[in-house]
Amino acid sequence: MKRFFLLYPIIFFLFISCTEKKPEPPKAKIIPHTTIKHGVELVDNYHWLKDKSRTDIDVINYIKAENEYTEKMMKHTEKFQHELFNEITGRIKKDDLTVPVKSDSFYYYSRKEKDKQYSIYCRKKWNLESPEEIYLDANELAKGHSYFSISEFSISPNHKYLAYAADTTGAEKYTIYIKDLQTSKNLKETFFPADDLTWASDNKTFFYTIEDETGRSYQVFRHSLGTNPDNDELIFHEKDKAFYVWTTETTSEEYIIICSGSKTTRENWFLKADNPFGKFRVMQKRQPGMKYYIEHRKDKFYIWMNADNSKNNKIMVTSVDNPDQKYWKEFIAHRDSVNIRFQLFKDYMVLFEREKGIRKLRILNMNSGKDYYVEFPEPIYSFSPTGNWTFDTEILRFYYESMVTPYSIYDFNMKTRERIIKKRQQIIGGYDPEKYYSVRIYAKAEDGTSIPISLLFKKDLYRKNEPNLLLLDAYGSYGDASDPYFSISRLSLLDRGFIYAIAHVRGGGEFGKEWHDQGKMLNKKNTFTDFIACAEYLISENYTDPEKLVIEGGSAGGLLVGAVTNMRPDLFKVVIADVPFVDVLNTMLDPTLSATVSEYDEWGNPNDKIYFDYIRSYCPYQNVQSKNYPNILVLAGFHDPRVNYWEPAKWTAKLRNHKTDNNLLLLKTDMSAGHGGASGRFDYYKEVAFKYAFIFDIFGIEK
Numbered sequence: 001m002k003r004f005f006l007l008y009p010i011i012f013f014l015f016i017s018c019t020e021k022k023p024e025p026p027k028a029k030i031i032p033h034t035t036i037k038h039g040v041e042l043v044d045n046y047h048w049l050k051d052k053s054r055t056d057i058d059v060i061n062y063i064k065a066e067n068e069y070t071e072k073m074m075k076h077t078e079k080f081q082h083e084l085f086n087e088i089t090g091r092i093k094k095d096d097l098t099v100p101v102k103s104d105s106f107y108y109y110s111r112k113e114k115d116k117q118y119s120i121y122c123r124k125k126w127n128l129e130s131p132e133e134i135y136l137d138a139n140e141l142a143k144g145h146s147y148f149s150i151s152e153f154s155i156s157p158n159h160k161y162l163a164y165a166a167d168t169t170g171a172e173k174y175t176i177y178i179k180d181l182q183t184s185k186n187l188k189e190t191f192f193p194a195d196d197l198t199w200a201s202d203n204k205t206f207f208y209t210i211e212d213e214t215g216r217s218y219q220v221f222r223h224s225l226g227t228n229p230d231n232d233e234l235i236f237h238e239k240d241k242a243f244y245v246w247t248t249e250t251t252s253e254e255y256i257i258i259c260s261g262s263k264t265t266r267e268n269w270f271l272k273a274d275n276p277f278g279k280f281r282v283m284q285k286r287q288p289g290m291k292y293y294i295e296h297r298k299d300k301f302y303i304w305m306n307a308d309n310s311k312n313n314k315i316m317v318t319s320v321d322n323p324d325q326k327y328w329k330e331f332i333a334h335r336d337s338v339n340i341r342f343q344l345f346k347d348y349m350v351l352f353e354r355e356k357g358i359r360k361l362r363i364l365n366m367n368s369g370k371d372y373y374v375e376f377p378e379p380i381y382s383f384s385p386t387g388n389w390t391f392d393t394e395i396l397r398f399y400y401e402s403m404v405t406p407y408s409i410y411d412f413n414m415k416t417r418e419r420i421i422k423k424r425q426q427i428i429g430g431y432d433p434e435k436y437y438s439v440r441i442y443a444k445a446e447d448g449t450s451i452p453i454s455l456l457f458k459k460d461l462y463r464k465n466e467p468n469l470l471l472l473d474a475y476g477s478y479g480d481a482s483d484p485y486f487s488i489s490r491l492s493l494l495d496r497g498f499i500y501a502i503a504h505v506r507g508g509g510e511f512g513k514e515w516h517d518q519g520k521m522l523n524k525k526n527t528f529t530d531f532i533a534c535a536e537y538l539i540s541e542n543y544t545d546p547e548k549l550v551i552e553g554g555s556a557g558g559l560l561v562g563a564v565t566n567m568r569p570d571l572f573k574v575v576i577a578d579v580p581f582v583d584v585l586n587t588m589l590d591p592t593l594s595a596t597v598s599e600y601d602e603w604g605n606p607n608d609k610i611y612f613d614y615i616r617s618y619c620p621y622q623n624v625q626s627k628n629y630p631n632i633l634v635l636a637g638f639h640d641p642r643v644n645y646w647e648p649a650k651w652t653a654k655l656r657n658h659k660t661d662n663n664l665l666l667l668k669t670d671m672s673a674g675h676g677g678a679s680g681r682f683d684y685y686k687e688v689a690f691k692y693a694f695i696f697d698i699f700g701i702e703k
Contacts, residue, residue, distance in 0.1 A: 023072040025665070026065035028057075028653035038609040044586065045657075046103065052592075054638065054645075063638065063649060066667040073666060077693040080177040081700065085690035088489045089682060090426050097407045099422045100128060101387040101397075106159055106387075115362040116679030118142055123152075135162060135181050142168075147639075147679045148274035152196050153175060157253070158203045161225070165194060168672025170639040172215065172401055174638040176208060178225065180474075183444040189229050198247040198256050200276035207247045207256060207276075209237065214233035215594035217245050220258055222276065234271065235280065236260070250272060250296040251344055252391050256280075257294065263478075265602035266361050272321070279679040284325045295344040296320070297366065302344060303328060306627045310334035311513035315342060345387055348414045350385065350610050357384060357440075357510040359450050359483065361398070363414050372410065374419075378402045380440050380454055382483040397422075403438040403456040403484045403500070406431070415634060427488065435459055436494065438484065445506075445528075445536035450517075451530045452504040453538070454484045469699060470499040470544035472535060476507035476527040477556035478602060479516035496701055498550075499543060505530035505560070521604045522614055528563045535564075546571050550695055554578030555643055555675065561649065562620030575632045575696055576691060579640055579675055580621040583647040585612070594641045621647070624654045628661040632695045635687070636669040637677060664698070 022646070033047035051059045058392045074081075093315040097111035107128055111121040113333070118138035124130040142148035152165035160181055165174035176191040181555040195209040197216040204225040211218040220236035223229060235258070237320050239247045242262040249256050258269040258280055267286040271278050283294055289562040292305035301323055314334035318327045323397050332340065339354040351362040351371075361374040363382060376383065386409070388397055394415045400406045406425035412418070437459050444452040458670075460467060471493060475482050482502050490500055504510045507519025507527040518529040535551070535590065538544050551572050553561040558580020581587075591597050604611030632655065636648040652667040659665065668690070670677060678684050696702075 013703055023069055025069050026062060026368045026435070027657055028062055028649075029654070030657075034384050035136050035589070037606070038612050040612070042585075042622075044650075046653045048587075049649045049653070050644070050646040052644075052652050063645065063669050063671070066649070066652065067669060067671075070666040070668045072665065073166065074690070074694065074697075077507075077697050079337065080696070081689045082687075083703070084492060084692050085376050085686055088492055088685045088688060091429055091431075091488050092681075093426045093428055096426075099387065099397075100124070101389050101390045101420075103155070104159065110154075112681070113139075115682075117682055118148065121453065123180075133181075135184075136164065136179065142165060147674075149676075149679050152194075152269045154199060154206075156199050156203045157201055158205075161199075163197045163199070166383075169470075170670075170672065170676075170679070172641050173211075173672060187225065188602055189223070189225075189227070191223075191229055192379060193299060196246050196248075198249050200256065201253075201274040201298075202276060205276040205551075207258070209245050209247060213646055214592060214596075216241065216598070218243075221243055235470070239582060240599065241591065243615065250294070251388075252296045254315070255294075255296050258699060259293065259682075260286070262598055266293065267291065270294065270296050281323070283323050294379045295342070297346065302342070304342060311517075312336065312339040313341065313513075315340070337512075343388065344391075345388075345396075345414075347394070348396075350396055350414075352384075352612065354481070354509070357481075358484050363396075367412075369449065371418075372564050374417075376400065378405065378438075380438055380484050381405070381483050401456065402487045403486060404436050406486045406488075424485070425488070427491075429469040431491070437462075438675065441537075441541075443503075443534045445526070445530050445533045446611075447526075449506070449530070451506070451534055452510065453534050454502040455499060455543070456484075456490075456494065456505065457499040458494045458497070461494075462499070463497075465540075465542065467545040467548050468498045468543060469548045469550070470501060470538060471529075471550040471552060471695075472501045472503055472538065473552050474503040474505050474531050474534075474554075474560055475521055475553065475557040476505040476531070476560055478501075479509035480505075480512065481509040483598070491686060491691055496696070501538065501543075503531050503535075505534070505536040506529065520602055522610070522612070524603065525618055528567060528618065531560055531564050532568050532571065535568075539571070547573050548699075550574040550576065552576040552578070553580070556581050558582060558643070558648075559584060560682065565622055565632070566623045566625065569627065569629050570582070572630045574695055575630050576695070577632065577634045579636055579643045579677075580634065580651070581643045582646055584619040585615050585622055587644075587647065588615060591642070621651050623655060624651070624658050626658045626660055629655060629659045629663060629665070631664045631694075632666070633691065634665075634667045635677070635691070636667065637673040637675055638669050639673065640675045664694075 030045045033044045035042045041268045100107040100109040100536045106123045106172035110121045116139045121136040122132050122134050147170045149167045154163040157353045165176045167174045176194040178187040197204045197206050197208040207222055210219045212218050218238045223232045238260050242258045245260045246625050256271045256273050260267045260279045265286050268283045269280040271280045290307040292303050295302045301318050303356040306313050311633040315332040316328040317331040332690050341352045343350045347355055347366055351365040353360040364371040384396050385398050385402045385425055396412045401410055407425040409422045411420045417520045438456045441453050447452050505527050509516050549572050551561050556578045560582050561575050562582040563579050606612040606615050633650045634652050636645050638645045
C-alpha cells in the first residue's frame with residue numbers, strides 16, 4: 001500500500017499530461033466576398049482580414065489569436081530559442097565601429113556600444129586623434145518606441161547641418177528632421193511623409209520628396225532653412241502612378257538630379273547645385289522601356305542606358321551644353337553577355353560588370369584610356385563600393401565577402417593597385433574559414449537552362465554518400481541578384497550539419513536583363529519551375545532528400561516558396577515564408593495599395609485578361625488545395641506597407657481550412673514592425689533564433 005501512495009503523484013501527473021488538450025489553432029471566420037473580373041467569379045472567404053486602417057478589432061483579435069497559438073506551440077522551445085539567441089549574439093563584437101570615411105576636413109563613422117540596439121553616429125575633425133563629436137545617437141531617439149529606423153542621412157556641404165529621416169512604426173512613413181550640428185538642436189521645420197533630401201551648394205537650400213496616400217514618392221519641393229515648409233515651392237509633380245520620384249546629386253557634387261522612374265522607364269532632370277533657384281532641365285524625355293541615369297565629370301555627362309537593343313546597358317557621353325540624346329556618343333559599348341554599371345571619380349571610371357553570374361570590378365583611367373580588372377581570391381563572392389564620399393581621389397573603397405569569408409572593407413588604390421584591408425568582421429569565439437566549403441553547381445530546368453546553385457557546408461559534417469539536412473533559399477524577382485554573402489547567424493545551421501544553398505533562379509539578375517525577363521510577366525512560372533528543378537537535382541545527387549529539405553523565401557521570395565509548395569508539397573519538409581507576397585492577384589487588382597501600379601511591369605496588369613489568367617494560375621492564395629502540406633512557418637509585420645499583413649494572414653487561414661495533414665502551420669505577426677522585421681540589432685536575432693528553433697524542433701535537434 002505504501003508503494004501505491006508513493007506512485008500516486010507520478011500516476012496523477014501522467015494522467016493529467018495525457019489528457020491535457022493540445023492547443024487548438026484559431027479558426028478564421030468565413031465571410032464570402034465576391035469579385036467578378038473578366039467573367040470569372042473570385043470568391044475570397046477571408047477578405048474581411050484586409051483592413052487598411054489596421055484598427056478593426058475583429059482583425060486584430062484574430063491576428064493576436066494566431067500569435068497566441070504560435071506562442072503555445074513553440075513554448076517548449078523557449079529555452080532553446082534563448083540558447084540560440086545567446087549563441088548567435090555571442091559571436092558579435094558588441095562594441096564596434098565602422099571604418100571612418102573622410103569628407104573634407106571631417107572623418108565620419110558610427111559605433112555600437114554593448115547591449116545597445118542602435119548606432120551612435122560620430123565624427124572627428126582634422127584627424128582620427130581629434131576629440132569625438134557625437135552628432136546623432138539613435139538609441140536616444142528610439143527611446144519609448146518599439147520600432148525605430150533611420151533612412152535618409154545627409155550632411156550639408158559645409159558640415160553644419162544634418163538631415164535625417166526617422167520612422168517609429170515600421171510602416172516606412174518617414175519624417176525628415178534637420179539638426180543644427182553647432183547647437184545640437186533640431187530646427188523647427190519637419191517634413192512628412194518624406195522620402196529623401198539633397199542639399200544645394202549654398203548650405204541652406206535643399207530638395208525633398210513627398211509621398212502620396214499609397215506611399216509613392218511623387219512630388220519634389222524646394223525648401224530654404226528657417227522658412228515655413230507650408231510655403232515650399234513644388235518643383236516637380238509625377239502624375240503617372242507607375243513612376244516614383246527621388247532626388248540625388250552627381251558624385252562631382254556639381255549637379256542636383258531629379259529622377260522619375262518606373263520598373264522599366266526612367267527620366268532625369270538636372271540643375272547646377274550652385275544655382276538652387278534655377279530651372280531644372282530634362283536630360284532626355286522618357287521613352288517607354290528606356291532606363292538611364294547620369295553622372296558628371298568636367299564638361300561631360302556620362303549616361304548609363306539600356307535602350308537601342310542594349311539590354312545589359314552601355315555607357316554614352318555628351319557635353320553638358322548638349323545633353324539631348326541626339327548628341328550622345330558611345331563611350332563603352334554594349335555586350336550581350338556582360339551587364340554593366342559604373343561609378344565616376346575625377347580621374348577614374350569604376351565599372352561593375354556581371355558575367356556568367358559573377359561580379360567583376362574594372363578600373364578605367366579616364367586620362368590614359370587604359371583599363372584593368374581587379375582580381376578576387378575566391379570563385380564565388382560579392383563586392384560593392386561603399387563610403388566613397390570624395391570625388392577627387394585615387395582610393396576606391398569597397399566591401400568584399402563570400403559565404404565563407406566575413407564582411408571585409410578594403411581601400412584600393414586605383415593608380416598603384418595596392419589593396420589594404422581596413423576591417424574584417426570579427427567573430428567572437430573564433431572562426432576558421434578553412435572548416436567550411438562553398439561551391440557552385442548547376443541544375444537543369446525544364447527547358448534545359450542551367451540554373452546555378454551556391455552551396456555552403458561545414459566540411460567535417462558533410463555526408464557525401466547520404467542525404468543531409470539542407471536549407472534552400474531563393475528570391476528571383478525584380479532583376480535582383482541573390483549574391484552569396486556571409487552570415488554570422490547561419491553558422492548555427494552549418495555547425496549542426498545543415499547545408500545552406502541559394503538557388504539563382506530566373507527572375508533575378510545573376511545573368512543580366514535576359515535572366516530577369518525570363519522570370520517575369522508571362523514567364524514568371526520559370527522562377528518556380530527553376531526552383532523545383534534545383535530541389536530535385538539536390539535530391540537526385542544525394543545532397544538531401546524531401547524529409548530533410550527546408551525552403552525559405554522572403555517577400556517576392558515568399559511568393560516563390562508559396563507557389564512551389566502548392567505545386568510540389570511532397571518535395572519539402574519545412575517551409576519558411578518571410579513576409580510572403582502570396583495574395584498576388586487580389587493585390588494587383590487594387591491600385592490603391594502601395595506600388596501596385598508600378599508593379600504591373602513585373603507581374604503584368606490583371607485588368608488585361610491574359611495577365612489575369614496567368615497570375616491566377618500561380619498565385620499561392622488562389623491555388624491552395626485540399627491536400628497534404630509541409631510544416632510551414634509564416635512571418636509577417638503588422639505595419640508592413642509592401643506585403644500587407646493580411647496577405648500572410650489570409651493565406652494561413654485558407655491553408656488551415658484546406659490542408660489534410662497534421663503538420664505544423666504557424667503564423668507569427670510582429671505587431672510593432674514592418675517589412676524588414678524588428679529594427680534593433682539584437683531583436684533581429686531573436687527572430688532568427690525563433691525561426692531556427694522551429695526548424696530544429698521539427699528535426700529533433702535539441703541543442
